[in-house]
Every structure is written in C-alpha cells, then in structure tokens.
Amino acid sequence: MDIANNITELIGGTPLVRLHHVTDGLRAQIAVKVEYFNPGGSSKDRIAERIISKAEEEGKLLPGGTIVEPTSGNTGVGLALVAQLHGYRMIFVVPDKVSEDKRAVLQAYGAQVVVTPTEVEPSDPRSYYSVSDRLAAEIPGAYKPNQYQNMNGPESHYHTTGPEIWEDTDRTITHFVAGIGTGGTISGTGRFLKDASQGTVQVIGADPEGSIYSNPADVHQYFIEGVGEDFYPKTYDPSVVDEVVQVSDAEAFEMTRRLAREEGLLVGGSSGMAVAAAVKSAKMHDLDEHALMVVLLPDSGRGYLSKIFSDSWMQSHGFGAVVERTSPARMVR
Ligand code: PMP
Numbered sequence: 001m002d003i004a005n006n007i008t009e010l011i012g013g014t015p016l017v018r019l020h021h022v023t024d025g026l027r028a029q030i031a032v033k034v035e036y037f038n039p040g041g042s043s044k045d046r047i048a049e050r051i052i053s054k055a056e057e058e059g060k061l062l063p064g065g066t067i068v069e070p071t072s073g074n075t076g077v078g079l080a081l082v083a084q085l086h087g088y089r090m091i092f093v094v095p096d097k098v099s100e101d102k103r104a105v106l107q108a109y110g111a112q113v114v115v116t117p118t119e120v121e122p123s124d125p126r127s128y129y130s131v132s133d134r135l136a137a138e139i140p141g142a143y144k145p146n147q148y149q150n151m152n153g154p155e156s157h158y159h160t161t162g163p164e165i166w167e168d169t170d171r172t173i174t175h176f177v178a179g180i181g182t183g184g185t186i187s188g189t190g191r192f193l194k195d196a197s198q199g200t201v202q203v204i205g206a207d208p209e210g211s212i213y214s215n216p217a218d219v220h221q222y223f224i225e226g227v228g229e230d231f232y233p234k235t236y237d238p239s240v241v242d243e244v245v246q247v248s249d250a251e252a253f254e255m256t257r258r259l260a261r262e263e264g265l266l267v268g269g270s271s272g273m274a275v276a277a278a279v280k281s282a283k284m285h286d287l288d289e290h291a292l293m294v295v296l297l298p299d300s301g302r303g304y305l306s307k308i309f310s311d312s313w314m315q316s317h318g319f320g321a322v323v324e325r326t327s328p329a330r331m332v333r
Helices: 044-057 074-086 100-108 128-138 152-168 184-194 249-263 269-284 311-317 318-323
Strands: 017-018 029-034 066-071 090-096 112-116 175-179 202-208 245-246 291-297
Touching: 017 074, 029 090, 029 269, 044 152, 066 074, 066 128, 074 100, 090 100, 090 128, 100 152, 112 128, 128 175, 152 184, 152 245, 175 184, 175 269, 184 202, 184 291, 202 269, 249 269, 249 318, 269 291
Parallel strands: 029 291, 066 090, 090 112, 175 202, 175 291, 202 245
Antiparallel strands: 017 029
16 A cells, blocks of 8 residues: 555655746756645755654653744744644744735644734844744743754755755756755755765855845845845855855746746746746856756745736736736747
8 A cells, every 4th residue: 555654754755847948048957846745835844854853852842842933934834734743732923924824824734823023123022033932931841943043954955855856867967956045955955966976066046136145245125935034044054055146036036927837837936036046057157958957946836826926916016027028928829
C-alpha cells in the first residue's frame, strides 16, 4: 500500500518543471522547483518540520507545550500543521496589516492569532516582536522558534531541498536561483549544491528593489511579500551567494502573471521575482544551452488573488503597464 501515515510525511520531494515561454530568446535551460506541492503550500513546511523535531530533541519543546512565533504567512502554516500533529498549542502574533484571509488560514489549522498594531516601533511593548517575546516568556512551556535566528531553517534546506535538486537534475545543475527572506533557502540549498559540485554550481540571489541584500544604501518599502529585509538575519550566509540580482515590484509582478498565463504556474510574487532574476542573469552572462538553471518557487498564487492577480489592485498601485502587457491579448497567443 502507498498510504502516508500522516500529512507531514508528504513534506518535500517537490517536482522540477521546465519553463518554455517566459524564457523566449534565452539559450539557457530554466527549470523551476514548485514548492506549492508541499502539504502546507510552501517551502516553509520544510523548516517547520526540522525546527520542531530539533526543539523536541533538545528538550526545548515538551509534550503539551506552546509554540509562539511572530509570523503571518507561510511559516505559520508550516508550523501549524506540524505542531498540530504533535499536539502543541500554537499562538501566532501578526501585525494588523495582515489580511483577514491569512489570519483565517492560521485559525483554520487550530492556531490562536494575536493581532498587534503595525504602526509602532519594534521596541514598543505593543509591537509584534515585543508581544511575542512577552507571550513566550509568560506562558509556561512556551517555545519561540524565531525563524530569523534558527539555523535549523537553512539546515532543513541543506538536507532536503539541495539533495532533491542535485539528484533530480542528474547532478547537472549549473545555477541555483532563489529569493532571500530569512536567507534559509538560498544559504542551505546553495551550500549543499556547492559542496556536492565542488564549488561549480553558481548561486544567485533574487532581491526586491528596496531590500538590504542588493543595496544596503537604499532600503525602502516595496510590495513583493516574503522576501528582502532591512537587516541581516543570522540565517543568511552571504558567502554562499555569488551574485544578487535586483528586481523591481513591476518586473516581479509582470513575471508572476506571465507564469500563470503562459506556463500554467499560479505562484506568488516572490516566485515571479526569482524567475525574473534568473532571466536577467542568463541574459547578463549570455548563458548558453549547457546552462541548467533551477529556480525555487516558494508558494502558490492563491494567496495573492486580490493583489498581484487583481487588475484594479495593480492599477491603483501604479502597475498599470504590467496589467496592459498581460491583458487577454496574450492569452490567445
Ligand atoms: N517567498 C515567500 C513567499 C516566503 O514566504 C519566503 C519566506 N520568508 C521566501 C520567499 C524566502 O525564503 P527564505 O526565508 O528561506 O529566504
């Protein structure tokens, strides 16, 4: 029989698929690793599994314990589905800018959601950092994974994402491309691929315009979610990364929409950003057909239907040209 014992056994083992249309005019081959095939819908399931099992091994998480983390997105879903299975209580602290839909997803998995004001300094006792610290300190048996400092994040990618890509490409991958949030994905996967290939695989980071990784001198707001930072997290290892390619919101969102319409891949904005960075890098280095780039797509586009995939949201946020270029005319091509 081929029956998984529980849902967490289905984490990882995500497929690679070739791109054909958005790569028009390129000689390099580009394949994407589609992380929405994970049971919680994103690459964050991988880190949740390792973070929780290591915390148990180290005695930081005991039966009946509570997981407290400031997160609104994919990490919360990953932690929730692993924690639920082990019988832990979950409290996620989210800023009030986080949509009702995202809070509802966490609640649906059985988590408690504590909402905090967005418009306060991180040091303010009402901020989502402060509130999660306080809850973690006050609740007996509480454990705070802290994904920005928890090295089990990058480790999970070293032990799963990296080997999967290496084997699935018959050890012929030449370039790995991923967005950088905590940096766990690129650092762990990139380190494995460098180790396995004796340093020949090139590791390319994709970064939103306004984030510290591509330009520390010009840190500002942007719309792409889940990637980019205004500080350097412990989980990011810059020594693994050969190049960081900057991508604008408009470029990322145009590519995100094209992936859905031309490749049948309904993915999030950080995925579009990563593919846009791969295309830019392939052009910049004039890569030929011997190059096999693998781009990691962290999550599904379902969570962005009212933003990137909404013409009115796009237009009202100044992305009108993107909407026009991906209008129905493209659908009949
Ligand atoms: N894309 C999305 C949608 C994410 O949620 C994350 C995680 N913050 C990333 C990309 C970046 O992954 P990492 O934290 O491993 O750098």
